[in-house]
Amino acid sequence: MHKSVRHRTVIPGIEAISMLSDRTFPRHTHDEFGFGYLVDGGQESWSGRGLVEAEAGDIITVNPGELHDGIGRKGAARHWRMLFLTPGAVEAFADRPASSVELQRPVVRDPQKLALVAQAISAVCCDEPDPQRIEELLLLAIRSIADTAQPALEEQARPKEVAAVLDRIETDFALKLTLSDFAAATGMSRYQILRMFAKEVGTTPHAYLTQHRVKKARGYLRDGLPLAEAAIASGFSDQSHMTRAFVRQFGISPGRYRAAGSA
DSSP: OEEEEEEOOSSTTEEEEEEEEOOOEEEEOOSSEEEEEEEESEEEEEETTEEEEEETTOEEEEOTTOOEEEOBOTTOOEEEEEEEEOHHHHHHHHSSOGGGOBOOOSEEOOHHHHHHHHHHHHHHTOSSOOHHHHHHHHHHHHHHHHTTOBOOOOOOOOOHHHHHHHHHHHHHTTSOOOHHHHHHHHTSOHHHHHHHHHHHHSSOHHHHHHHHHHHHHHHHHHTTOOHHHHHHHTTOSSHHHHHHHHHHHHSSOHHHHHHHHHO
């Protein structure tokens, strides 16, 4: 069972997703802050902040760059609604720099905060959205979530070899990068850089490269690039390769994603 809907939004920097699914999503990251709630079902998954055990009625959150997966309960679908906000949008509603915001709890169990989050998401996804009402509800919801946050601690420096691989992926994602390329760039063997990268980042270089390409493809689709061109620009061998990776990561096909944004 799987149904995913991307809702059109009227405020820049905000994306809304509703999903009913029994699928498992591989480890990936988002460039945005994300928050929402489970409407039905439960989730038992992993994130960089620890085990995520959520029930219907729980708020779930994710920070930019936070590696996480998406695993529901075996044999059961779960339904969740999420908003994803760029760092700039968070700054506008949290009244502080995005670099000082870190949502420390992946699950928040608070009926009053849940009501604020649910109202904000409903307003964003309304068929006839009212920008002023959306702004007010988002302000209340985000400030409520931010109340559970503390200033982000300075990220510990990663080994220079891992940083070099991340930089290579960031700049050359459209090239046919291989583990041998990463090994040559770091002066390590393929096994050594594979083991170090997986330990530090939580996933393999190839998996990280794929999810980075998917995020780039999503940006190209937002900008209106045709599917085939977005696939090549983001480093996939063809459109079908991009589609498979896109669906695994976001639960929606790139064609439907692009159509929802232009509706």
